[in-house]
Amino acid sequence: MLKSDLRKQALKQRRELDDQTFSQLNNLLLKQFKTLNFSTVKSIHVFLPILENNEPNTFLIIDWLQAQYPAIKIVVPKADFATSLMSSYLFAGKADLQNNRYQIPEPQKAILFDGVPDMVLVPLLAFDKKGYRVGYGKGFYDRFLQNIETQKIGLSLFEVIDEINDVHLNDIRLDKCITPNGIVKFDAV
Numbered sequence: 001m002l003k004s005d006l007r008k009q010a011l012k013q014r015r016e017l018d019d020q021t022f023s024q025l026n027n028l029l030l031k032q033f034k035t036l037n038f039s040t041v042k043s044i045h046v047f048l049p050i051l052e053n054n055e056p057n058t059f060l061i062i063d064w065l066q067a068q069y070p071a072i073k074i075v076v077p078k079a080d081f082a083t084s085l086m087s088s089y090l091f092a093g094k095a096d097l098q099n100n101r102y103q104i105p106e107p108q109k110a111i112l113f114d115g116v117p118d119m120v121l122v123p124l125l126a127f128d129k130k131g132y133r134v135g136y137g138k139g140f141y142d143r144f145l146q147n148i149e150t151q152k153i154g155l156s157l158f159e160v161i162d163e164i165n166d167v168h169l170n171d172i173r174l175d176k177c178i179t180p181n182g183i184v185k186f187d188a189v
Contacts, residue, residue, distance in 0.1 A: 002166050006134045010125035013158060014054035025157045026057040028180035033061055035183070036119075036153075043073040045088060045117040045150075047141075048097065048105040056155040058121060062091065075113045078106045079140055086144045088113040119151040120144075122174060127154050128164045131173035131186030145172040153178060160184050 001009075017025070046062055049055035062074055074091035079100070089110035097105040122141050124133040133154055135141060145152055154177035177184045 001161065001164065003134045003137070003164060006126040006161070006164065007137065010134065010158065011053075014125075017054050017157070022054050022157075025180045026060055029056055029155060029157070029178055030060045030064060032178045032180070032183055033155075034064065038069055038072065041069075041072055041118045043075055043113070043115060043117040043119075045075045045077065045120040046091070047121055047123040048076055049123075050103050050105075052103060054157070055123065056157055058155070059094070061121070073113070073117075075117050076107055076110070077140075077144075079104065084138055084140060084143065086140050088117070116148045117150055119153060122152055122154045124154045124156055124177075126158070126161055126164070127156055127174065127177050127184075128161050129184075129186075130163070130167075131175070131177070132164045132167045132171055133174060133177075134164060139170070142170050142172045146170070151175050 044065065046058050049058050051057060065072055065074060075088045076091045077086040078089060079086050089107040090113050092107060092110040096107050096110055098108050100106050122133065122145070124135055126134040152172065152174045154174045156177055156179050159179055159181065160177070174186060176186065
């Protein structure tokens with residue numbers, strides 16, 4: 001399928017989730033996330049969800065990481081829509097967050113993180129068996145991940161699809177994708 005069709009389909013699927021199903025799927029995502037190996041992880045970049053759009057609730061992951069791995073630095077993004085680039089900030093708590101014009105929570109007074117996170121949780125609407133993903137189409141994460149060595153892990157409320165037909169040269173492949181039913185690993189190309 002084409003990205004535009006997959007995007008429409010995934011957004012429709014998300015809108016149709018009732019509160020109970022959405023909560024169950026997020027709890028299953030967290031359960032799968034807990035099985036990852038954190039022994040060498042010093043920092044994790046976590047996207048912040050637009051909960052009104054039924055995006056995976058990464059606040060559950062942040063809360064769990066803070067309780068279980070307090071030494072791991074949690075890094076969150078702030079987007080510059082003029083340049084389509086993102087900056088990373090140390091997570092300073094939910095009170096520091098304010099929704100931007102697209103309803104994405106962003107840090108306000110947090111400290112800039114200038115390192116490379118050991119793991120990046122990547123937002124997506126759909127993903128295929130090769131590790132390619134469909135996002136909202138602005139390319140923020142493809143640019144962000146372009147020149148860094150890190151674990152790239154998608155979070156999806158839905159299962160893998162066969163193939164995205166219009167993958168571009170600049171599309172960055174995931175290493176893994178967590179779904180409510182398991183973790184899909186992708187072979188190196």
